[in-house]
Amino acid sequence: MVSTFPNSPSINSAQIRLEIRALQSQLVKWRRGIHQRPELGFQEKLTAELISQQLQAWEIEHQTGIAETGIVAIVDSDRPGPVLAIRADMDALPIQEENEVSYRSQHEGKMHACGHDGHVAIALGTAYYLSQHRQDFRGKVKIIFQPAEEGPGGAKPMIEAGVLKNPDVDAIIGLHLWNNLPLGKLGVRSGALMAAVECFRCHIFGKGGHGAMPDQTIDSVVVSAQIVNALQTIVARNVNPLDSAVVTVGELHAGTALNVIADTAQMSGTVRYFNPALESFIGKRIEEIIAGICQSHGATYKLDYWQLYPPVINDKNIAELVRSVAIEVVETPVGVVPECHTMGGEDMSFFLQEVPGCYFFLGAANPEKGLAYPHHHPRFDFDETALAMGVEMFVRCVEKFCR
Numbered sequence: 192m193v194s195t196f197p198n199s200p201s202i203n204s205a206q207i208r209l210e211i212r213a214l215q216s217q218l219v220k221w222r223r224g225i226h227q228r229p230e231l232g233f234q235e236k237l238t239a240e241l242i243s244q245q246l247q248a249w250e251i252e253h254q255t256g257i258a259e260t261g262i263v264a265i266v267d268s269d270r271p272g273p274v275l276a277i278r279a280d281m282d283a284l285p286i287q288e289e290n291e292v293s294y295r296s297q298h299e300g301k302m303h304a305c306g307h308d309g310h311v312a313i314a315l316g317t318a319y320y321l322s323q324h325r326q327d328f329r330g331k332v333k334i335i336f337q338p339a340e341e342g343p344g345g346a347k348p349m350i351e352a353g354v355l356k357n358p359d360v361d362a363i364i365g366l367h368l369w370n371n372l373p374l375g376k377l378g379v380r381s382g383a384l385m386a387a388v389e390c391f392r393c394h395i396f397g398k399g400g401h402g403a404m405p406d407q408t409i410d411s412v413v414v415s416a417q418i419v420n421a422l423q424t425i426v427a428r429n430v431n432p433l434d435s436a437v438v439t440v441g442e443l444h445a446g447t448a449l450n451v452i453a454d455t456a457q458m459s460g461t462v463r464y465f466n467p468a469l470e471s472f473i474g475k476r477i478e479e480i481i482a483g484i485c486q487s488h489g490a491t492y493k494l495d496y497w498q499l500y501p502p503v504i505n506d507k508n509i510a511e512l513v514r515s516v517a518i519e520v521v522e523t524p525v526g527v528v529p530e531c532h533t534m535g536g537e538d539m540s541f542f543l544q545e546v547p548g549c550y551f552f553l554g555a556a557n558p559e560k561g562l563a564y565p566h567h568h569p570r571f572d573f574d575e576t577a578l579a580m581g582v583e584m585f586v587r588c589v590e591k592f593c594r
């Protein structure tokens with residue numbers, strides 16, 4: 192029978208799927224084991240131990256202790272060919288889990304509330320499968336287990352430690368289990384997928400005094416209020432309306448009593464955008480607005496502004512390869528959605544600045560099973576059926592790229 196789908200799965204791909212589905216219970220076991228013992232960024236010792244033990248058991252060459260707890264494994268086909276890297280992050284969050292499940296976090300105040308436990312399980316499953324099927328690809332697959340994605344960021348120190356070199360990586364892929372997409376869907380797009388993350392902290396210095404005698408003071412609360420409002424005009428009036436951007440003031444602190452004019456105020460916030468050209472622009476506008484308003488009131492300020500992560504930008508060709516694989520995996524083009532970009536950030540961006548690649552979203556929500564809480568929520572959990580799908584995505588990308 193002739194299939195109507197453009198990339199109809201071959202007998203070989205049906206076999207790949209069958210073999211990967213057979214790993215499902217093991218994938219769940221790894222994921223739940225890691226879920227029970229969540230570790231924060233650069234402290235992923237137990238997680239790294241589990242990864243290393245497994246790689247050792249499968250005789251996969253690997254190096255541990257990169258950027259504290261990171262691991263790089265190489266599955267070699269023993270034949271010349273390209274080098275594809277697969278990246279999985281390993282860290283948990285400082286959140287107290289509220290799920291009543293058998294695999295609930297046993298580490299007080301820590302939780303895998305973003306799905307990185309699943310990412311490690313998927314990467315392990317991929318490493319195992321590839322080690323058993325070295326004849327099905329050429330070149331090498333480098334699997335990067337990265338610490339501290341949630342901050343302060345493990346990607347950059349891993350790159351500085353040379354994980355993209357020797358052998359030099361030609362392209363990199365990675366995925367995020369994604370509760371903003373239902374199970375069975377994949378989010379793949381070329382260009383910007385996730386936003387740049389920048390942060391600022393500002394102190395406003397006025398002159399305190401009696402709440403009934405404002406003429407003798409410089410009111411840091413009034414100055415701050417004007418700044419908070421004016422900062423919103425950067426997105427509304429300075430950024431090209433066709434570019435997406437966010438300026439959020441998340442903290443504003445001032446004053447100690449209702450009848451006292453506060454001499455200082457502090458505010459902090461975050462900036463997000465996709466277009467790398469905005470990197471120097473928004474920060475500059477923030478300072479101009481703060482300086483201008485402070486000057487008009489006789490106040491002074493101290494501003495700290497820094498970039499946490501650049502935007503996650505996918506390479507056109509690698510994104511096309513991932514998209515074609517995704518259509519095979521979900522068996523229908525409508526299951527692969529490009530409208531999945533988000534103003535959230537990710538330090539996968541640092542890898543993508545070095546080598547072409549594609550980061551994509553693996554739909555994992557299942558509202559019927561109550562698995563639809565957002566990432567970073569104390570009740571976050573995902574449908575584990577997505578784990579095998581993640582392995583299948585990686586394996587098929589390897590077989591398509593490494594030939």
Ligand SMILES: [Zn+2]
Nearest residue numbers: 305341566567
């Ligand atoms: Zn997260």
Ligand SMILES: [Zn+2]
Nearest residue numbers: 305307340367
């Ligand atoms: Zn995450």
